Amino acid sequence: MIDQSTTRPTIYFDHAATTPCDPRVVEAMLPHFTDVFGNPGSRNHSFGWAAERAIDTARRQVADLLGADRKEIIFTSGATESNNLAIKGAAAMYQKAPAGSPSRGHIISCIIEHKAVLDPCQRLEKEGFDATFLHPGADGVITADMVQSAMRDDTILVTLMWANNEIGVINEIPDIGALCHDRGVVFHTDATQWVGKMPVNVKTDNIDLLSLSGHKIYGPKGVGALYVRRRRPRVRLVALQEGGGQERGYRSGTLNVTGIVGLGKACELFMNEMDDERERLYGLRKKLEATITSRLDNVQINGHPDKRLPHLTNISFGFVEGESLMMATKEIAMSSGSACTSASLEPSYVLKGLGIGDDLAHSSLRMSLGRWTTPEEVDYAADAIVEAVVKLRALSPLYDMYKEGIDITKIEWAAH
Amino acid sequence: MAYGDKVIDHYEHPRNVGNFGTTQEVKKNPQIGVGLVGAPECGDVMQLQIRVDAETGLIDDARFKCFGCGSAIASSSLATEWLKGKTLDEGMAIKNTQIVEELSLPPVKIHCSVLAEDAIKSAIEDYKNKNGIQTTETKAASAH
Numbered sequence: 364m365i366d367q368s369t370t371r372p373t374i375y376f377d378h379a380a381t382t383p384c385d386p387r388v389v390e391a392m393l394p395h396f397t398d399v400f401g402n403p404g405s406r407n408h409s410f411g412w413a414a415e416r417a418i419d420t421a422r423r424q425v426a427d428l429l430g431a432d433r434k435e436i437i438f439t440s441g442a443t444e445s446n447n448l449a450i451k452g453a454a455a456m457y458q459k460a461p462a463g464s465p466s467r468g469h470i471i472s473c474i475i476e477h478k479a480v481l482d483p484c485q486r487l488e489k490e491g492f493d494a495t496f497l498h499p500g501a502d503g504v505i506t507a508d509m510v511q512s513a514m515r516d517d518t519i520l521v522t523l524m525w526a527n528n529e530i531g532v533i534n535e536i537p538d539i540g541a542l543c544h545d546r547g548v549v550f551h552t553d554a555t556q557w558v559g560k561m562p563v564n565v566k567t568d569n570i571d572l573l574s575l576s577g578h579k580i581y582g583p584k585g586v587g588a589l590y591v592r593r594r595r596p597r598v599r600l601v602a603l604q605e606g607g608g609q610e611r612g613y614r615s616g617t618l619n620v621t622g623i624v625g626l627g628k629a630c631e632l633f634m635n636e637m638d639d640e641r642e643r644l645y646g647l648r649k650k651l652e653a654t655i656t657s658r659l660d661n662v663q664i665n666g667h668p669d670k671r672l673p674h675l676t677n678i679s680f681g682f683v684e685g686e687s688l689m690m691a692t693k694e695i696a697m698s699s700g701s702a703c704t705s706a707s708l709e710p711s712y713v714l715k716g717l718g719i720g721d722d723l724a725h726s727s728l729r730m731s732l733g734r735w736t737t738p739e740e741v742d743y744a745a746d747a748i749v750e751a752v753v754k755l756r757a758l759s760p761l762y763d764m765y766k767e768g769i770d771i772t773k774i775e776w777a778a779h
Numbered sequence: 780m781a782y783g784d785k786v787i788d789h790y791e792h793p794r795n796v797g798n799f800g801t802t803q804e805v806k807k808n809p810q811i812g813v814g815l816v817g818a819p820e821c822g823d824v825m826q827l828q829i830r831v832d833a834e835t836g837l838i839d840d841a842r843f844k845c846f847g848c849g850s851a852i853a854s855s856s857l858a859t860e861w862l863k864g865k866t867l868d869e870g871m872a873i874k875n876t877q878i879v880e881e882l883s884l885p886p887v888k889i890h891c892s893v894l895a896e897d898a899i900k901s902a903i904e905d906y907k908n909k910n911g912i913q914t915t916e917t918k919a920a921s922a923h
Contacts, residue, residue, distance in 0.1 A: 684822055686848040690782075690790060701822055701848070710822065721820035758796055758852065760826035760844035761819060767802055776818030 374695045374740045378579075378733035379528055379556060379675055384625065385581040385734070391628040392583065395621045403618050404607060414620050421627025425588050428630040429573065430564035437589045437610045438623050442555040443479040445574035445589035448614065449551040450483040450522055452600030453572065454492055457519040457549060467491040468519035473505050473534075474498055475716040476524055480553050484522065493517075502667035503532035503717050507539045514542075520549045525557035529700065529713040529729055530666035531675035533557075540569025549598055555579055559633050560641055560672050565590055571598045577622060581734060582629030586622030589613075644732050645673035647741050651730065652676050654745035659752055661765070665714060665727060675731040677714075679723040682762035683755045688728060691751035695744050700727035722761075722771075782849055783883035789853035794860050797842040799828050812906025814898040823847035823891065825855045827898040829862055829870070831906055838862045838870060843898075850888040854878050854895035867903050867912075 375383075395417060403418045405411025419433070426433040439445045450470075458467045472484050474496045481496075488494045495513045499505050505523055521543050526533045536552055543550035551572035554563065559580035565573060573590040577583050591613065592598045606615030633640075656662050661681030677700070680688060685701030700711030701724075710724035719727075728748070732741070756762040764771050782790075799811050806813075810830050817823040824847065830840040841859035845852045857878060862870050878884070878892035907913070 682846060684847050684851075686822075687790070687852060690849040721822075725819070725822035758793060758844055759846045760815065760824055761846045763798070763844060764802070769802065771819060776820070776824075 374744055376730040376732060376736070376740075376744060377696045377698055378736075379531075379729065379731035380698060381578045381584065382581045382733055383735075384583055385629060385632060387632060388582055388625045388628045392621045392625040395624050400620075403620060404609065414618075417620060417624050418618055421623045424627035424631040425575075428558070428563065428633055429575075429590055430566055431590050432593060434611075435565075435590050435593050437591055437613045438618060438626075439587045439589055439614055440585055440619070441578070441587035442477075442553060442574045442576035443587075444614075445576075445587050446477075446479045446522075446551075446553055447483050448589055448600060448603055449572040449574060449591075450480065450520065451487065451603055452613070453520050453549045453551065453598070454487050455601035456599050458492070459517055459519065460491070462490065465491050466493070466517065468493070469515045469517045470494045471510060471513050471518060471521045471523075472496050473523055475503065475527060475529075475713045476522070477528055477553060477555070480522055480524065497523075499532075499717060501718050502670070503527060503530050503665075503713075504667050504670055505534040505539070507535050507542050510539050511542055514546060514548070518546070518548050520551065522551040522553070524553040524555075526554075526561070526672050527666070527713065528556050529711060530677045530717070531556070531672035531731075532666040533561075533670045533672065536570070537568045540571075543571070544569050544596070547596070556672060556675075559629075559637065560644075560674060562637070565592065571596070572600075577626040577629060580626075580629045581632070583622050583625040586619050586626045588626065640734065641673045644736070647732050647736055647738065648674055648676055650738070651732075651741045651745055652678070654742070655748060658749045662752075663723070665717065665719060674733065675729065677727055677729045679714075679719065679727040680752050681723065681726060682759045682765060683726050683752050685725055685727055687755055688726075688748070688751055691754060692744070692747045695747060698729045700729070701725045785857075785882050786849055786853040786884070789856040789882070790849045793843075793852060793856040795840075795842050795856065795863075796844065798826070798844065799830060799840075799842060809909050812902040812904070812909065814901030814903075814905060816897045816901055817847070817851075817894050819846065823851045823894055825851065825894055825898040827855060827858060827895075827902045829902045829906060831867070833910075836866055838865050838867070847891065847894075848888070850882070850884055850891040851894060853882055854884075854891045855898060857881060858895045858899055862899065867907065870899055870903050873899055 399413045401410030401414035403415040422433040422436045425436050460467045484494045497509050525536050540550045549571050553574045555576045558575045571592045575588050577586040602613050604615050663679050665677040685699030700714045710721050714724040805811050812829045814827040826844045828842045829838045832839045841862040843855040843859050845855045875892035875896040
């Protein structure tokens with residue numbers, strides 16, 4: 364991490380990575396560490412009953428935000444676990460042939476999914492399933508038509524994120540869900556970035572399985588949920604984790620009561636506040652983008668211009684490398700598609716998946732605003748980023764070449 | 780990435796930023812050697828230019844521009860400082876490990892120092908080619 368020990372205020376523009384807990388969430392959780400500490404599995408004393416009541420309340424709060432029934436909510440440790448359970452659990456349940464044989468069934472996903480979806484799908488490929496990873500267009504959107512043309516007679520599962528974590532682009536989820544239901548294919552969506560920003564109704568949005576995470580929505584880390592549809596169609600899963608049979612047998616293990624209470628409270632807060640918050644964040648994000656794009660040349664906003672989450676923007680700054688840009692603006696916490704921000708030395712596969720060149724992928728910043736982001740912070744950050752880009756372009760040999768009219772794509776670069 | 784003080788110092792106050800003219804001007808000038816290494820797709824491009832005093836044979840000035848992370852910028856900035864006043868052979872002798880040590884680069888950033896060494900060698904070779912000077916490495920290679 365870049366050293367943040369600075370006297371200047373630190374601006375947090377990385378809400379797509381994680382959010383702070385809302386103090387109201389923490390307040391709801393606190394009694395469950397000490398006073399109401401029982402195990403909801405203890406059916407024969409009041410400590411257990413009190414904990415169970417807290418879990419019931421949280422389950423209703425999560426279900427209400429999704430338009431689901433409370434019996435359809437499975438608590439997990441987070442969206443990664445929810446995705447694993449949904450994808451591997453549905454594949455095992457609806458497989459066309461038993462383990463050890465080939466042609467066990469076909470799965471459709473997309474190349475710009477989160478690793479917590481890609482890796483389980485690739486695991487299933489090794490275990491006898493076929494997978495098709497759709498390529499989005501340059502706007503990053505996966506459409507129902509793309510899914511339709513990938514469907515096969517043996518397709519058993521479609522798993523597509525509702526909104527992308529790096530670029531915020533929104534897929535045609537209700538239409539894709541309808542298509543899956545017409546063909547009797549199970550439909551899972553990783554809604555980690557969507558929930559809390561945009562409205563969900565799992566029934567009318569035609570979703571069978573939906574993953575969400577607590578810490579992306581002002582709840583605590585280490586807790587998430589999986590929605591599992593119970594009616595029309597009833598969806599079943601093979602459990603991955605076995606033991607005490609909690610969560611209808613789908614997820615054994617003593618419930619994380621404090622975390623679940625926090626997740627429930629976080630969901631409840633959105634019931635009243637989400638629409639206003641969305642409008643406010645949308646306004647701030649548009650302002651941030653407008654300031655930056657009006658003051659700099661060779662800047663592009665990545666992904667579809669309109670089909671995107673309100674709070675998130677991903678911008679490539681030509682001729683400037685992302686990590687050095689973050690170093691120049693170290694009072695602002697952001698993330699970059701630059702390889703230099705990771706150990707892998709590969710730039711963002713999501714941006715590459717949109718056909719964005721490696722050079723612009725290295726030059727990208729993701730900024731995601733949140734509940735406590737102020738207009739002043741947006742103004743400050745926009746100024747700081749513009750200033751840093753100007754400074755770094757003065758250092759950039761590529762910007763000189765661009766100004767001299769040299770096409771840098773025509774230079775024979777020595778691959779390093 | 781946790782950076783050492785020296786990287787931050789070079790990054791915030793880069794030494795000898797610039798060039799000795801446009802690409803065409805520099806190409807025509809026999810006093811200047813240019814090294815352009817890395818690739819935009821890899822996230823690092825370094826351009827290092829040296830000016831050599833033909834009478835003394837010393838590198839009397841050096842300039843750089845860099846597209847890359849903080850360590851890449853610092854490595855190239857440091858390279859220009861070290862090159863000034865050196866002979867071509869002394870310049871060729873600069874090793875990436877010295878840059879790593881001076882800037883306390885972490886393992887994941889060692890490639891930045893390798894790139895800086897490449898840029899130095901490439902700039903010196905360019906100068907030698909322009910002026911018909913046989914390179915030491917070629918001599919050494921032909922001796923084997």
